[in-house]
Amino acid sequence: MSKETLISAKDLTVGYNIGKGFFDRTVLKAVNEVSIEIERGSFFGLVGESGSGKTTLGRALLKAAPITGGHAKFTDGQVTYDLATLSGDELKDYRKRAQLIFQDPYAALSPRMTVRDIIAEPLEVMGLTKTREETDARVREIAAKCRLNLEHLRRFPHAFSGGQRQRISIARALVSGPKFIVADESVAALDVSIQADVLNLLKQLQKDLGLTFLFISHDLSVVAHTCDHVAVMYLGRLVESAPTRQLFAAPRHPYTKALFSAIPSLDPDDRGRAQKLVGEIPSPLNQPSGCKFHTRCPNAIDKCRTTEPTLENPGDGHAVSCHRWRELLEAEITA
Amino acid sequence: MTSLIDVENLTLSFRTDEGLVTAVEDVSFSLKKGEVMGLVGESGSGKSVTAKALMQLNAGNAVYDPKSKITLHAEGREVDVLSLKKAAELKIVRGGAISMIFQEPMASFAPAITIGNQMVEQLLIHTDMTKAKAKEVSIEILDRVGISDPAKRFDQYVFELSGGMRQRAMIAMALSTNPKLLIADEPTTALDVTIQAQVIDLMKDLVNEFHMGIIFITHDLGVIAQTADKVCVMYLGRIVEEGPVREVIRNPKHPYTRGLIAALPRFDDLDAPLTPVPGDIPSPLERPTGCVFHTRCREIIGDVCKRDLPQHRWVDPTHRVACHLHAEKEAAR
Ligand SMILES: Nc1ncnc2c1ncn2[C@@H]1O[C@H](COP(=O)(O)OP(=O)(O)OP(=O)(O)O)[C@@H](O)[C@H]1O
Ligand SMILES: Nc1ncnc2c1ncn2[C@@H]1O[C@H](COP(=O)(O)OP(=O)(O)O)[C@@H](O)[C@H]1O
Numbered sequence: 001m002s003k004e005t006l007i008s009a010k011d012l013t014v015g016y017n018i019g020k021g022f023f024d025r026t027v028l029k030a031v032n033e034v035s036i037e038i039e040r041g042s043f044f045g046l047v048g049e050s051g052s053g054k055t056t057l058g059r060a061l062l063k064a065a066p067i068t069g070g071h072a073k074f075t076d077g078q079v080t081y082d083l084a085t086l087s088g089d090e091l092k093d094y095r096k097r098a099q100l101i102f103q104d105p106y107a108a109l110s111p112r113m114t115v116r117d118i119i120a121e122p123l124e125v126m127g128l129t130k131t132r133e134e135t136d137a138r139v140r141e142i143a144a145k146c147r148l149n150l151e152h153l154r155r156f157p158h159a160f161s162g163g164q165r166q167r168i169s170i171a172r173a174l175v176s177g178p179k180f181i182v183a184d185e186s187v188a189a190l191d192v193s194i195q196a197d198v199l200n201l202l203k204q205l206q207k208d209l210g211l212t213f214l215f216i217s218h219d220l221s222v223v224a225h226t227c228d229h230v231a232v233m234y235l236g237r238l239v240e241s242a243p244t245r246q247l248f249a250a251p252r253h254p255y256t257k258a259l260f261s262a263i264p265s266l267d268p269d270d271r272g273r274a275q276k277l278v279g280e281i282p283s284p285l286n287q288p289s290g291c292k293f294h295t296r297c298p299n300a301i302d303k304c305r306t307t308e309p310t311l312e313n314p315g316d317g318h319a320v321s322c323h324r325w326r327e328l329l330e331a332e333i334t335a
Numbered sequence: 336m337t338s339l340i341d342v343e344n345l346t347l348s349f350r351t352d353e354g355l356v357t358a359v360e361d362v363s364f365s366l367k368k369g370e371v372m373g374l375v376g377e378s379g380s381g382k383s384v385t386a387k388a389l390m391q392l393n394a395g396n397a398v399y400d401p402k403s404k405i406t407l408h409a410e411g412r413e414v415d416v417l418s419l420k421k422a423a424e425l426k427i428v429r430g431g432a433i434s435m436i437f438q439e440p441m442a443s444f445a446p447a448i449t450i451g452n453q454m455v456e457q458l459l460i461h462t463d464m465t466k467a468k469a470k471e472v473s474i475e476i477l478d479r480v481g482i483s484d485p486a487k488r489f490d491q492y493v494f495e496l497s498g499g500m501r502q503r504a505m506i507a508m509a510l511s512t513n514p515k516l517l518i519a520d521e522p523t524t525a526l527d528v529t530i531q532a533q534v535i536d537l538m539k540d541l542v543n544e545f546h547m548g549i550i551f552i553t554h555d556l557g558v559i560a561q562t563a564d565k566v567c568v569m570y571l572g573r574i575v576e577e578g579p580v581r582e583v584i585r586n587p588k589h590p591y592t593r594g595l596i597a598a599l600p601r602f603d604d605l606d607a608p609l610t611p612v613p614g615d616i617p618s619p620l621e622r623p624t625g626c627v628f629h630t631r632c633r634e635i636i637g638d639v640c641k642r643d644l645p646q647h648r649w650v651d652p653t654h655r656v657a658c659h660l661h662a663e664k665e666a667a668r
């Protein structure tokens with residue numbers, strides 16, 4: 001593990017017991033033996049279809065979903081926590097250091113509280129400030145960073161547009177001074193014209209406050225523009241992980257390639273239909289044998305149906321889990 | 336090609352506790368048979384309200400301005416849509432000549448009735464098929480939209496299907512009555528890109544096969560680029576630009592359209608900064624005077640924008656824009 005790593009997960013698994021009784025011990029593995037390293041100060045993207053386990057992984061790293069296997073370590077230069085066993089006062093402390101920004105700026109904010117009280121609440125709940133003056137000062141400071149003024153703080157959230165509400169959610173998440181932020185679909189509900197504004201704000205805050213982001217999104221173009229590193233999940237597994245440019249320039253996993261080719265092109269003359277995926281992601285309760293992607297993979301061979309590939313890291317920081325990636329890469333180069 | 340539907344000066348407000356709120360103002364457009372029109376704009380810009388007006392589906396508190404006129408050319412006659420009153424008359428625009436699909440498929444289906452029974456029921460209302468024939472046609476169309484094992488799905492409930500399947504089932508139901516105009520209101524917004532791509536392909540095939548007109552509502556310009564022949568861009572209830580899809584995307588004339596395109600994160604240039612349209616969308620209660628976009632416009636000329644409503648001008652025979660910038664250029668020429 002390098003010195004600069006903030007989060008390091010090894011074979012992290014989140015299993016839910018969804019059995020219907022004593023004899024039915026069915027476990028749904030929402031996240032299945034995932035290993036990732038998130039560097040301090042980075043913007044780490046997580047993509048994949050609905051149900052692939054993105055939110056669950058984010059929640060596990062916030063200690064909000066049960067870690068049922070593997071390890072995850074958090075090191076911010078001040079403390080080191082083993083997230084699988086973290087409890088008591090240490091867990092309380094971790095809640096200050098790691099925070100979530102919600103997806104829906106409309107549902108997340110209580111309509112009966114002023115913006116000031118919404119932002120101040122985490123400080124009060126965690127007992128981080130002693131006097132009202134101290135709380136106010138902290139709220140004002142973080143609100144200003146999120147481009148909210150004193151007038152805004154007095155109002156109720158219903159008076160705000162989507163972009164403003166998202167800035168309020170961000171201020172609330174940052175008020176306790178966290179180092180690690182999970183942003184789960186934080187711009188998905190926003191219109192394109194203001195989405196860029198919130199993304200720029202997140203990047204600015206990352207720089208100014210030295211934050212590390214786990215940025216979950218189904219929008220690949222947003223991820224391409226904001227993240228330094230991207231991991232791709234499929235059915236609870238990590239299938240590919242690479243620095244953003246490398247991933248978008250030369251994806252190695254057939255699933256990642258299919259995801260990219262599904263993005264509608266802005267060019268009206270480019271209405272091709274190459275490489276589109278057939279079918280849908282299988283149920284996590286009825287997982288395919290071998291490679292979990294084989295039921296939809298255009299490149300599947302017999303081996304894929306019986307043997308599950310492991311995540312390979314060929315030494316260039318671009319990890320992939322596919323039996324055929326080298327072969328496919330060579331075919332692409334010669335083609 | 337002949338006109339399928341003509342919308343003229345559609346102006347519509349809603350009676351609310353806070354007073355009359357304008358949702359759509361002076362919207363006009365025509366759609367030809369077999370043409371796909373994209374309707375883009377941010378949330379609240381009036382896309383859904385416009386679409387629902389074509390089927391008189393807006394809520395009871397809707398107030399149509401008397402100068403609004405919608406004419407449907409179907410089944411060999413002209414139907415003055417807004418004058419339809421009785422349920423029997425409205426049948427032609429509600430599931431007869433016009434069908435609608437929504438973002439949330441669950442909204443189109445009754446949860447306690449099987450998919451098949453709902454499709455059959457629709458067909459019995461809108462056609463003179465026998466029950467047996469209606470079942471046959473329903474299964475055929477479920478198969479056509481790519482639902483595997485259609486005879487089995489026919490007897491299932493919508494909650495038993497996955498997201499992508501639900502969307503297909505809804506499209507099947509909308510198509511079963513052979514509509515002349517299909518309105519698709521954000522049909523792919525809730526879907527994964529992979530499933531979105533499948534649904535877009537399906538819609539393209541259906542246009543070729545059934546040759547119906549489609550109004551495709553979305554806030555995703557990529558989806559428009561892939562599906563539409565022409566585009567109308569809406570902002571705060573007004574159409575600000577209309578033109579062929581290539582023209583509007585490559586050569587946008589209205590500052591709002593230009594802003595929307597600039598705000599899109601592009602793959603071809605990852606270093607390009609993301610440029611938002613400045614400011615926030617005004618509340619419908621505080622409609623700006625003059626040009627509705629002036630509070631956010633980077634290219635604002637001056638008082639004329641704050642004072643005078645820009646009229647539409649045709650920059651070429653198929654491309655129009657409502658912006659003073661253009662009027663000035665014309666005057667200077
Ligand atoms: N508390 C829970 N109990 C049982 N199953 C769960 C629970 N939380 C999540 N799951 C299941 O785990 C899988 C992964 O879910 P998750 O919400 O992490 O996906 P996601 O990648 O975030 O999807 P989306 O893009 O739709 O947000 C899904 O099959 C989901 O139904
Ligand atoms: N029944 C209603 N009562 C009051 N206002 C409404 C009603 N239906 C829609 N509106 C308002 O009309 C405007 C346009 O809405 P809509 O057409 O749904 O926008 P879009 O589909 O472009 O997101 C919005 O300001 C919306 O709040």
Ligand code: SF4
Pocket residue numbers: 253254255291292293294295297298299300301304309321322323324325
């Ligand atoms: S291992 Fe086989 S099935 Fe899985 S992604 Fe690679 S080629 Fe496809």
Ligand code: SF4
Pocket residue numbers: 589590591626627628629630632633634635636637640645657658659660
């Ligand atoms: S009329 Fe003026 S404010 Fe409106 S879009 Fe044109 S330049 Fe901008």
Ligand SMILES: [Mg+2]
Pocket residue numbers: 054055056184
């Ligand atoms: Mg999620």
Ligand SMILES: [Mg+2]
Pocket residue numbers: 382383384520
């Ligand atoms: Mg709408």
